[in-house]
Amino acid sequence: MPVTNTGNETISNVTSATSNGALTCYDNTLTASESTLCTGPFTPAADTTTAPVTVTGTTANGEQASTTGTAYLAPAGPAPVPPGSGSDSGCSCHLTMGTPTVNGTNAGSPHDAVPVTADQPATMTVPVTNTGTSTVSNVSSTTPNGALTCDDSTLAAKESTKCTGTITPAANTTAAPVTITGTTANGEQASTTGTAYLAPAGPAPVPAPAPVPAPVPAPGTGDPHGGSGNPPGTHPGSPSGGSTGGTGGTAGHQTGGSVHGTTGTAAGYPVGSDHGGLTSSAVGSAHEAGAHSGSVEAATHGSTGEHVDAGYPVPAGAVEAGGGGTADDHQGIDGGIVGGGLAVLVIALLLVTAVSARRRHLR
Incomplete structure (x- = not known):
């Protein structure tokens, strides 16, 4: 006013x-x-x-x-029946809700608050009884966090049922109000309300991260013939041949190991004792796979003194030591191996001739 x-x-x-x-x-x-x-x-x-x-x-x-x-004021009529009283004129109809449970645990008071997890489902069960004297039908139950389903939707006087369903509380929720309603004999509504108490709903657990697989090491890039590189070579195999050279060859190629790497190193095999003692020369620019397979190539040098398969002059009729290979095996040598072999042979013959002459002289 x-x-x-x-x-x-x-x-x-x-x-x-x-x-x-x-x-x-x-x-x-x-x-x-x-x-x-x-x-x-x-x-x-x-x-x-x-x-x-x-x-x-x-x-x-x-x-x-x-x-x-x-x-x-307009004439004031009788006070209306407040919702939830469960009664109307001419009908004694009352619904009474019992103690609710959450996940099977009593949740009827703040002291009994049930721990839940935010945004995760929880099961609520609410008992309800028709405490009046007339039948109540269409019994149903709702909550702000999900609907409940009642086992029996029609309750005679003094009859009970339970309503069960799933609620999904939000973070920090501490209470879940429940309303149960029904219809009286003359079509008016009977209802009752209650509350299920929850411990503050915390956040949903964070899933553990998936394990990260260990990285796979890159393939080794060491000596392709199985040397001591770090990491080890990807093409294991022993260097060409044995330690004394091949049999019957002038240049002194050895018979060869049983396994060669897939690809040799360019101009890479020192000739040393493994190749007839010629330390100043190297086998050709590449060793193809299987070039020294462990067997004697058995190539015969013709009477013209030409190396049949590689084009290097050698004494006529000589057999090259094991696995002499093709011309690719001798690229870039400039006759060093074969020429060096001839020089060694000539020196050896001169030594033999000198020794023989000395013996005759001594006699």
Whole structure:
């Protein structure tokens, strides 16, 4: 109700009252021409059509100033049956909810709050009984976090059932309210409410990260003939041949190991004792796979003194030591191996001739 000080003096202690309830004024001191509002609830009795209001205050000399007014009402009928009372005129119909459980544990009070996990489903069960004297049908149950299904949707007087379902509480949820409703014999609603209490719902657990597989080492890049490289070579195999050279060859190629690497190193085999003692020369620019397979090539050098398969001059009729290979085996040699072999042979013949001559001289 609005109220204004229409006098020329200040009014203090402004209050308002009605026969059906008190009102509270926003400002209890009003200067001349100042206004305020007084508001508040009131409860009219049946068939009430008016609500008189009185506003009072105190003048500067201590006297009372007041005013009255009336709020007009339509005839007040009987109070409606509040939802959840479970009763209506001519029917004693009452639904009563028992203690709810969450995941099988009593959750009927804050002291019994059941721990749950946020955004993860939990099972709620609520017992309900028709405590009235008439049948209640269409019994159902709902919660803000999920619906419940009742085992029996029609309850005779004193009959009970239970309603069960899944709820999914949000983070920090501490309560799950439940409402159970039914229909009375004359079509009005009977209902009851309750609450299942939850321990604060924490966040869902974070899944453990998947294990990371160990990296696979890259293939080795060491000596392709199985040397001591780190990592080891990818083409194991022993260097060409034995330690004494081949049999019957002038240049002294050895018979060869049983396995060669897939590809030899360019111009890479020192000739040393393994190749007839010629340390200054190297086998050709490449050893093809299987060039020294462990058997004697048995190539015969012709009478012309030409190396049949590689084009290097050797004594006529000589057999090359094991696995002499093809011309590719001797690329870039410039006759070093064969020429060196001839030089060794000539020196050997001269030594033999000198020894023989000395023996004859001694005789």
